[in-house]
Amino acid sequence: MIPGPKSPGKNLNVYLRPLIDELKVLWKDGVQTWDVATKTNFNLKAALMWTISDFPSYGMLCGWSTHGKLACPYCMERTKSFTLPKGRKPCWFDCHRRFLPEYHPFRTNRKNFRKGKVENDIPAPRLSGTDMRSCVMRLPDVPFGKNDKKIIGFGESHNWVRKSIFWELPYWSTNLIRHNLYVMHVEKNVFDNLFNTIMNTGKTKDNDAARLDIKIFMDMHQTLQAFRDVLYKSIWDVVTELSRFFNDLCSKTLHEKAVSTLEKNIIEIKCKLEKIFPPGFFDSMEHLTIHLLYEALVGGPVQYRWMYHFERLMGMLKRAVKNRACVEGSICEAYSFNEISTFVSDYFPDEVLTKANRVLRNDDGRTYGKGKRIFLSEKDLHAAHTYILLNCEEIDEYVRSYDDELKVKNPNITDKDIQINRYKEFALWMKDKALTAGSMIPANIHALAMGPDKDQVIRNGYKVNGYNFHTKAYGHGKRTINSGVCVQGDCYNELNQSFYGELEEIIEFSYRGTYGGHINLFKCRWFDSEKGKHVDKHDIIDIDHHKSAYSNEPFVLPTQTTQVYYTPSPGRKRDRPPADWQVVIHTPARRREEVVDGEIYQEQMLNRPTVIEVDDNEVIELDGGDDPREIDSELILVPDDIELEEEELLTDSDTDSGTDEDDGYESAGEDNPGSDTNT
Template sequence: MFLSLMIPGPPSPGKNLDVYLRPLIDELKVLWKDGVQTWDVSTPTNFNLRAALIWTISDFPAYGMLLGWSIHRKLACPYCMEHTKSFTLQKGRKPCWFDCHRRCLPENHPFRRNRENFRKGKVENDRPVPRLSGTEMRARVMKLPVIPFDNNDKKISGFGESHNWVRTSIFWELPYWSTNLIRHNLDVMHVEMNVFDNVFNTVMNVTGKTKDNDKVRLDLKYIYKRPALELQKSSNGKTVKLHARYTLTKKQIEDVCIWIKSLKLPDGYASNIARCVTDKTPHGKLKGMKSHDCHVFLERLLPIAFRDQLYKPIHDALTELSHFFNDLCAKSLNEKDVSILEKNIIEITCKLEKIFPPGFFDSMEHLTIHLPYEARVGGPVQYSWMYPFERLMGMLKRAVKNRACVEGSICEAYSFNEISMFVSDYFPDEVLTKANRVPRNNDGGNIELNGRLSVFGLLDRAYGKGRHIFLSEKDVHAAHTYILLNCEEIDELVRLYDDDLKVKCLGITDKDIQISRNKDFARWIKDKALSEESTIPANVQGLAMGPDMDQVCRNSYKVNGYEYETKKVVKIDQRL
């Protein structure tokens, strides 16, 4: 990844983005039409290199700037465009995508005829809108008027009613742009983060962030029949918002926060999500959740967090949503499975519409129905989301030392990183550089045994203050048996034990042999080591006698490239 251009801020360039993209487009035209002479190392010759832009990767606000389509108001969806059924809430004054997805269901689906749980008295008979091809899109764009640079605030006639076009994107100058099946990607990372925020903040009833506020309740009576959720007048004349089944009680919110605070995830799998819950944080509100934390929580932890808290139909719908994103973000995708995901997400969205209020459904909940199509056409989402660029920008932001010269600090840090990587290729192998350094959890692999058993031939490091503990006979037996059955030097004795067992118990199954190993092999090899006719080597005899009951307990342990943390540190009474 290269730092090709820098756009000064804090205001976004908006319609003027094409000014910054002009050098890039000119170079892409040259690469497509003429090409450039490039040296091929494998065949020491020059060849004419040509290149084409497949697609752009950006978050949703930048998506709108690159496409030239405003992502605000009720026509925000770049796929549905003017055919969307979104509307503006009367009291909330925000665009709403409630009940916009039944048209995508099969014609005989019962949700289409449901008059109670969707918009009042409405039966859905419309068919889904076909997606515009690149040629059709180009024909529309070419009809847009040219907006001068100095008249940036001028809007095209019909804006916000029949279309959301703000300008003709500069990418249409590329001769092949209309033939691309996908030109701008919907960023799965940001869609996930926004969907998670809406779900979590609404279920946890986070003040100021929940989608179930007073204005949303006021809009209910105009949209569908849910008298149990409408605002009520109390005896003293005050307005009362009744508790909804999709929100947790104060006690349930505290239980979820306590559970999150006790989370321990595998090292490197996610950041420390438990740190997001602090003693000063109000119950139900998490601070410092990064986009990848939302990704992990939505796909893995959401069904567990609300498993015993929500009603089963609500929990099942959220679980299906979690499984959808988990399947969508798989490293390998099958075209048949992605087609199933396209159908499932529409039904999942309709189930959520039966649960949550209309104000819950903004453009992000709607965009989920278009994500499987992009995955089916463009392949796994790992090649079209923002995580690699977010990590790069995070590194560059951390390199800023002078707040008065942010751009200079980033450029200097980026140049220093490039130079150091280039120079490190000329260092001898024994010099530790970024290219050959050992990962932080890597113990360096096997070491010379020098008479030691293979099971103890790994570099290991224990962390934390050691505490003396006394193991129970059950724990000693489990540890002893595990080491014996995983030591290469004892494989011959394991086969001898199996043969003796088959002679004593005719017709014994492999499963029974495995059970017998776990139960009796430690005693068998100990008796054999103590016998006078024993031919077992000395180091194996010591292992056969088993570990001491007096051991040292550590908080964490690194071995074989992994870090392990003890589930519970046992505190031993000093008087023992």
């Protein structure tokens, strides 16, 4: 905590001195620490891996100024950036072709980049830690206090402002990453530049000065408009590719081959952007995307190297301030209370409900809302009962017996015909089997076979799989959309595809006898996944809401569903109203995972450990509301040459974002830091 309204700037080393002194002790001598497992003391040693900060703080920590045309801490003085003559700002336009392969056609393109220029240079190699240390050690000492004197050559041959105190650590030069580029900060600034320029806001990069610079450096320039159909296809494609790049970069798992592919793709994406946007568009943030993949390859997934965890913690601490006259005291009291309550809860018996043993948020599989009794038609009741039977593990052996009987009666029957017969006749066959077998059949199987009651109960909402579902009628008029449903494939369909629909009713089916209890089903209106579905080359899915299908199979188990929402996209095509076709957006589930039996090794980039993700029983919700103590999901980089067993892999989209009973997910891009990015 640095007091005062201004940043310390060059004097940051003074504030870091106590930290560096303690890190030296932890590295060389260590400290005696109690091991609660073995009941003995051991000598604890520790090392600092890297720092995480936004880009201005990056410059204060490393000693290399992040302003001006030499702002890039990787390219350093070997950059090809320049100052725009009219815009008068540092520019990285046409600085990325040298990262392309030697014979890439963009290198010889004289028209769409700088006028008449062919790129023959190659990127400068990254400085090793030893070379960087040698360079830093030659810098003069900068005295403490107000000192505006710059090191000779600043802004021309280098951007050093001082010698960082971190170089006093004996191992600092051996770290492959010393200061992380903050991915969220880079992404946010890139998106702001993109959005403001395309939408021609007051902060657009396509201004009068930019047009004058275009005449100097370029032969042509395309006019920018809005998104998708409003944009020219070439512009829409590259914007989508950039969005997908950030989406893949911020995913929970990263494979080395995928990272290498992304590293090649982003270079081409930057070159495509240079063919479209004015030179003033390309500031330092646009350029830094080139270097994000190196840090991902070395440091692993982004969630280990960004500040959301700390920002959320600071937000919680700020909300704990009740006495503005004693800010620090309020924070310390709230933090201590949370630590003590968490520690004490570990000693409570299992029957006591604590945050360590309660069910995860939106993952308890329960309905809510006032129930209403209804009577289903015979058709719906038969369809629902059949679906329940075909998806109960207890009935699997009877399903196989039914299939065997069909094959004996008709040896040439196809699998598709067997599936059709199941939905038509299996429920009746199962009931006859229960009646004729009598006590020979288990009591719970008998109760299922006899079917549910005729009167059922419908509810407004259901929490399952980390999602909070609302029926379409219940969500009508709300700011959020929680009625979109997606089912991956079909238990009896050989095609592994996704089916999309809207949740119309949540029905509790009551069974009598020893089975007892309720079985909940979602009744959905499914959209046509053949004629009413379109997937473009960027894997963006459009659904025609006016084309329905599978009306004879409206039911699905809640545990088989994930949540989506549909949003219209603007279009120029007069013959396709936006309300007909809508884009499918997958919403991430709200739950928490933790790393099990794994750690990151910087020294062996190609030998990272295998890790799996599991559900932790950290409570996220109190009944009827949010708990601010949210913890992000975690997964470590998994090597491509390591195969995990099927039971070790969980494929749910398990990021720390979700809905509550009243609000749910926003119908448009909600700011969701734990999830795949919304750019």
